Amino acid sequence: MPTPAPQEVAVYISHTRITDPGSMSAAYRGLPDDIEDLVQVTQGLLLHVHWAQRYGVTPSEEQKGHVQARLVSRILEIVMDLDGSPLTIPRPLERRFYGNCRDYSVLLSSILRSKGVPARARCGFGTYFRPDHYEDHWVCEYWNGERWVVVDAQLDELQRGRLKVDFNTLDLPKGRFVNASEGWLRCREGGEDPDKFGIFDMRGLWFIRGNLLRELAACNDAEMLPWDVWGLMTDDIGDGSLAERYALLDRVARALVEGDEAKITSLYRDEPGLSVPKEMIVAGQ
Template identity: 50%
Template sequence: MDANALAFYRRHGPVTEPGAYAEAFDDLPDAVPGLVRVVQGLLVHVFWAERYGLHLSPEREAEVGLRRVEAQLERIRALDPRPLAEARPLETRLVGNCRDYATLLCAMLRAHGIPARARCGFGAYFWPERYEDHWVSEYWSAAQERWVLVDAQLDAFQQETLRTSFNPLDVPRDQFIVAGQAWLACREDRCDPQAYGIHDMHGMWFIRGNVVRDFLSLNKIELLPWDDWGPMASTEAEALSRNVSLIDRLARLGLAGDELFLALRATYENERRLYGVP
């Protein structure tokens, strides 16, 4: 394992930095299961709210636009000033989406010195024979000497509703497909790109966007799911005609593991088309 990679992912980035609310993490559990429970007690998914019996106003739905963990913690405290470890009732949980579960858990893990990163890709457990746009967390298990995928969004209710059969604290690699894997599989005609996406959005253009999001997240720039800039595409034709070699390279770097960590960082530092302002 590359020591540089572990040191990098152990530290906060500009999105997960808790800033003025860093002390709120001090009394949290120091193990993954406990931190996942804390995250689940702080957030409610915008697309699942009604299934929980919660009606959201437009003002509350807008909370999914909070980009940085510091801003999320500020809103969490405004909704309910109790310590973070105390689960909130649904009505006072921050409204977020899968990306927010992933980044908030990463922030907590990094605060405890555990290397962590958010991954953007596709979940195989939401619809049969479909791969839905999704984010999860990935942390380095020193005991197992491997990166472990965690889906903090999957509480007991969602697991029962989706009838999942795996442990969300160790998501199998065939159940969460990182974006680079999906891109390369579809480029090689091993998968149908129309099976990847969300709602009425799917195809190579969508997968391509997630490749960029995942690559930037590996560089600790965790975008919002709808951020759209640089080498992303808006049509199938554009997805397969403009800067395709760059997307292939980003996909391979995202899959390569930490042996190419320095190459991943160098690509981010030197490829101006990837830059934005999170």
């Protein structure tokens, strides 16, 4: 049995609408308990759509559409429709779910929560994809009884080799992954260049702001898609000046960096422009 977690951590055991496997929960039966084994299971079911060609696979248009699956239950439906084998059986590359870093992180979080282990997906930036750059990325955190352990479930042997990774991706050293909240404060208060944060041709403080709200939402039961947009992600939403809105986002970032669960919850609940509209979650599939 997992070690009982502190109250502020235990909230990450119950499923969210996103992580709930729903009618697909039976697929989790027989899964291993060890984190390394669970990451291997996840990697055997998914293939990152933007890495596919490095594996010698060209995704079809249908496969490219897998990333629109918002709910873990839908991810599992696609996985099992493609191959009905137990989840412990790695799928051939052409019969995998073609997802992205968010999908690896949310699926692993779902499996861990189903085992009674506090887990959550975190939105931010990886430092190990390009030199002197913070790449848009998601990871999974789980509570090991003493602390939050950061896991990059996406990085399999091929990717670790291509990226020349020389650290433990099952327990990322501090600073390898930068939560969006930390990135926001580095740029707002620490003099870091916002243009180092992003992906493809998208970069800057506006991009960090979007990931900051996604990080906040993911810590409040709403692990959204990387391209979902709402509220203060845009400059023309809400009352008050842009400076006032940025001051609010500074408060959000500090609460997340400090791990102040009460503030994380109250800010999301009470401040306009922060919470995900219910219809965006209800419409998820």
